[in-house]
Each structure stands twice: as C-alpha cells, then as structure tokens.
Amino acid sequence: MSDTTSIKHPSGLTSGDFTAAEEPFALFAEWFAEASGSEPNDPNAMALATVDADGLPDVRMVLMKGYDSHGFVFYSHKASQKGREIAGNPKAALLFHWKSLRRQVRVRGSVTPVSDAEADAYFATRSKQSQIGAWASKQSQPLESRFAFEQAIAGVAAKHLIGEVPRPPGWSGWRITPIRFEFWHDRPFRLHDRIEFRRDTPAHPWTKTRLYP
Numbered sequence: 001m002s003d004t005t006s007i008k009h010p011s012g013l014t015s016g017d018f019t020a021a022e023e024p025f026a027l028f029a030e031w032f033a034e035a036s037g038s039e040p041n042d043p044n045a046m047a048l049a050t051v052d053a054d055g056l057p058d059v060r061m062v063l064m065k066g067y068d069s070h071g072f073v074f075y076s077h078k079a080s081q082k083g084r085e086i087a088g089n090p091k092a093a094l095l096f097h098w099k100s101l102r103r104q105v106r107v108r109g110s111v112t113p114v115s116d117a118e119a120d121a122y123f124a125t126r127s128k129q130s131q132i133g134a135w136a137s138k139q140s141q142p143l144e145s146r147f148a149f150e151q152a153i154a155g156v157a158a159k160h161l162i163g164e165v166p167r168p169p170g171w172s173g174w175r176i177t178p179i180r181f182e183f184w185h186d187r188p189f190r191l192h193d194r195i196e197f198r199r200d201t202p203a204h205p206w207t208k209t210r211l212y213p
C-alpha cells in the first residue's frame, strides 16, 4: 500500500490526524469501529502476554469481549496456563493488530478478575455448544485423544439436555486496566506514526508523547 494517510476516520479526520488525540479510550473506540468494518474476521482478537513464575513471557490470542474506560475484558479458564500466570503476576500486555488498516494498538496494565455477576452475564450470551465446551475442557492440560474430549462433551451435554447451562466455577473473565497505550499507524517508507499515552496509576491523568518509529 502506498500513502495510507488518505484513509478517513469516522470522525472525518484523516489517519494522520490521530496523533492529535488527547485521550486513548476514545481513539481506541474510533479505531476499533473502523477495524470492525474492515477486518475479514475477529476485529476483537488480541494477543495477551503474561509472564510465568520464572519471568518467562508467554503470549496467545484471546477475544476482547468488552471494553470501556475501566479496561479490556476477556474470558478463559482460571486453571489454564494464562490463568495461573495471571494469578502469580496480575499484569499483562495486549496487542491488537489490524492488518486491513495497517495499525496496531499496544496496551499494558494490571489485571483484575471480573465479578461473578459480569462473568455470568457474558456466559449466558454464549451458544449452548460453547457453554458445554467450557465445562468439558480442562484447558492447557494434556489431552489423551480427541475422542476423550468428545466423550467429555457428550457427558456434559447429556446433563444439560434441558434448561440453562450454568457458568463453570473455573471459567471467568479478567479486565486489563491500562497504564500505557500505544497507537501505531503505518506510513510510507517506514516513517510510521506512533503516540503513547502513559499514566502512573489509573487514578492519574494521561501524558501523551509522540515516538520515533
């Protein structure tokens, strides 16, 4: 792609103008809305990085299931590798990469569990098959065979032929509350635009800095 500065934002700004933003959540909302219209699938897919007990980083994709000024929410199994890493060190980094827009957003912050009520409300919106799968999966544990998993799924499904499937106690959500954001947009000849928002704690105001590419 050549000069990406001609891409229009919903606000009418051109993409080059995003560096004028004064607040990261509104800018994220604008970019996410655009990505939702241009990505072939899963504009809410984000890489989630955590560290293990040895400080060794780990990263995997998850789906962002909500965001507001308090942070970004995803759901998973508490006993999974990521769940254990977060329990040991409740800090994380996120990365959104929207190839269709040639943009990335980086986020760093602390992680807190969502409330049971919030997790219940989201779990209730999932398809029954996904709800059953959440019960049947021992996420990140060794699995002897696909057949063993299918048997576990059939067992859970048989228990819930009628009625609602409750949320498994070991399945819930987490919220990453940012203290750092970075917005990056491709520009010709690798002369990309980057702006960073930092704050010492979520109670502090944001400081914005433009960065060299």
Ligand SMILES: Cc1cc2nc3c(=O)[nH]c(=O)nc-3n(C[C@H](O)[C@H](O)[C@H](O)COP(=O)(O)O)c2cc1C
Pocket: 042, 045, 058, 060, 061, 062, 063, 064, 074, 075, 076, 077, 080, 081, 082, 083, 139, 140
């Ligand atoms: C696009 C995409 C979205 C995913 N979304 C989730 C998710 O929301 N929650 C989840 O537990 N795993 C999700 N996964 C699977 C994870 O990447 C990962 O394989 C799994 O959570 C186990 O990770 P862990 O062993 O580090 O805990 C997703 C994978 C992809 C490729």
